[in-house]
Amino acid sequence: xxxxxxxxxxxxxxxxxxxxxxxxxxxxxxxxxxxxxxxxxxxxxxxxxxxxxxxxxxxxxxxxxxxxxxxxxxxxxxxxxxx
Numbered sequence: 001x002x003x004x005x006x007x008x009x010x011x012x013x014x015x016x017x018x019x020x021x022x023x024x025x026x027x028x029x030x031x032x033x034x035x036x037x038x039x040x041x042x043x044x045x046x047x048x049x050x051x052x053x054x055x056x057x058x059x060x061x062x063x064x065x066x067x068x069x070x071x072x073x074x075x076x077x078x079x080x081x082x083x
Contacts, residue, residue: 007038010049014061017049021064035068040075 007013013035020031038044046069053062069076 007034008043010045010052013038013044013049014052014058017061017065017068020068021061032068036072036075039069039072 007016016031016035020028020035023031039046046065049065050062053059053065
């Protein structure tokens with residue numbers, strides 16, 4: 001599974017996050033790589049993504065995002081993106 005959208009745009013990031021959330025563990029690799037790249041390179045406003053998810057009532061996606069960011073935390077602390 002790959003994703004051709006512009007993940008720097010919150011709406012497109014949410015589409016990718018939804019696909020990630022709904023996919024099996026074995027299908028997540030390319031999406032996880034693309035999402036982690038925009039997060040660690042500070043090319044996505046996670047606060048804006050979180051707010052949109054809250055506004056839409058998509059708490060399951062918000063939980064998925066939070067778990068995903070938790071996995072990236074060591075990379076974020078070593079000079080990568082700030083939340």
